[in-house]
Amino acid sequence: MNENARSVVLFTGLSHAIVHTFELSIPILVVIWLLEFPVTTATLGLVVGAGYALFGIGALPGGVLADRFGSRTLILACLAGMGGAFLLLSFATGLVTIAVALGLWGVAASVYHPSGLSLISTSVEDRGTAFAYHGMAGNAGIALGPLVTALLLLTFDWRIVTRLLVVPAVVAIGYALTAEFDETAAVSVDGGQAEPMSLSKFVADSKALFTVGFVLAMCILMMNGLFYRGTLTFLPDVLGNFLPPISEYVTLFEPGSPLASEFDLASYLYVGLLTIGIGGQYVGGKVSDRIEPTMGLAVVFGSLVVVAVAFVPTARLGLPPLLVVSALLGFLLFALQPLYQATIAEYSPPDDRGLSYGYTYLISFGVGAAGAAVAGYLLSVVAAEGTFLALAAFPALGAGFSLVLRRWGDD
Structure with missing residues (x-):
């Protein structure tokens, strides 16, 4: 460089x-x-x-x-x-x-x-x-x-x-x-700067973009976004309900000290889960290069259904099972990202790739943000176990959409 x-x-x-x-x-x-x-x-x-x-x-x-x-x-x-x-x-x-x-x-x-x-x-x-x-x-x-x-x-x-x-x-x-x-240092290499996006061009390109395959890909993204926000937004608070006092396992601070009172083990488990997710992204990327991304999505979504249903019962068994199920959740949740990105690339034309990823963020982050509100409501009504059972519907639908898209692509 x-x-x-x-x-x-x-x-x-x-x-x-x-x-x-x-x-x-x-x-x-x-x-x-x-x-x-x-x-x-x-x-x-x-x-x-x-x-x-x-x-x-x-x-x-x-x-x-x-x-x-x-x-x-x-x-x-x-x-x-x-x-x-x-x-x-x-x-x-x-x-x-x-x-x-x-x-x-x-x-x-x-x-x-x-x-x-x-x-x-x-x-x-x-x-x-x-x-x-x-x-x-x-x-x-x-x-x-x-x-x-x-x-x-x-x-x-x-x-x-x-x-x-x-x-x-x-x-x-x-x-x-x-x-x-220089913001345009590489533009000349590609033969000139692209024309700015106008409203008419935006509408025309959007119409061309929304094929059956792309719509199905957007449905997959929506399920991913809803489950992502639904699980992560309140996860530190949920984890705190299942974690024993850290003093039962290791003495980091003097009992009764200010640091001991402020130390929240759930926050660090949450960080560990996110860190393991980086490995999930790497594996998901490798998988997307070896098999059809839609099949990879179906497998990962299906695995997330199992993890979501089993999360609370497993967490109640003690710290080691909680660590295992949390690691699986983080790994699988982030393994989806390279798989759905590859799927978007497959079902969008190269000339509209930027616009397609704009819709990707709109659906995954925008519509998917409703998952936070859904999880918050569920936690106040049916507690953690009912919340995770209900949230499992999102990856279940994601797996279904992935299989439909794979079948449609084969046809």
Whole structure:
């Protein structure tokens, strides 16, 4: 890579990690909000789900704005908006402020993926390598972001922690303002810059895109998104109900010390689950290269049905079974990502690949965010076991849609 490419990869990688750090720190904060504010899981699920929904809904207009104003400008606005939202969150004294802050975060974060991927595609010639680094940075944010949040909560109040999480965004903004890179360095290699997306072109391309195969792929994405948000949003709180005091297994802190009272083992199990998910992404990618992605999706979705049904009964058996079933959940949940990405590529035309991935984020993150509200309501009505049994319907439907798409593709 040349200097221009390295600058772009560093900027987009850092920004990608920050987006997912904010995204997956929220479930850890949810545990604290349930204790600090007079709110039910159903209500908080609606609030968090709304923020996550905006994260997905803004992906399509974000791509159009990136074409009009430039990717660097949009990513800078994204970083500033996310930082400002979490700064506002640190002053929350009730649910209204939390709702507004998470909504602002969702709007700001929504423009990142279309802008970041667009910037790499137009400025880096070695795109495959750049996309790989970009994905690795996102994985780092997924795993390390919640870990950093949990560690900071050992020492600081949650409001201070949310302010500290703004610091990386400020650093990324500072780097972007001082670094010099050409956003269109790789465009000439491909024979010129593509025409900007107009409303008429957007409508025409969307109509051409929505074939039977693509619609089925969107249904698969919807089931993935609903199950992803439904399980992860309240998972730290759910895990806390099954974990014994850590002092029963190992002495990390003096009994009765401030650190001992603040240590939440569930948050670290949640982080471990997300970290194992990185391995799931790798295996899922390898599988998608060896067999039909739709078959891989059917197998992974089917496995998730079993894990979801067995999760609570297994968790009740003790710590070792809980660790095993949590690891399986994290591994399988993230193994879906490369499989559905390969499926989208297979059932969308190359000329509309960017638009197809815009719809991908809209459906998976936008519509899928309703899973948080569904899980919050279920937890308040039927507790954890009933919630996981109900959520198992999503991967079951996902497996069905995958088999239908495979059959349709063969025909």
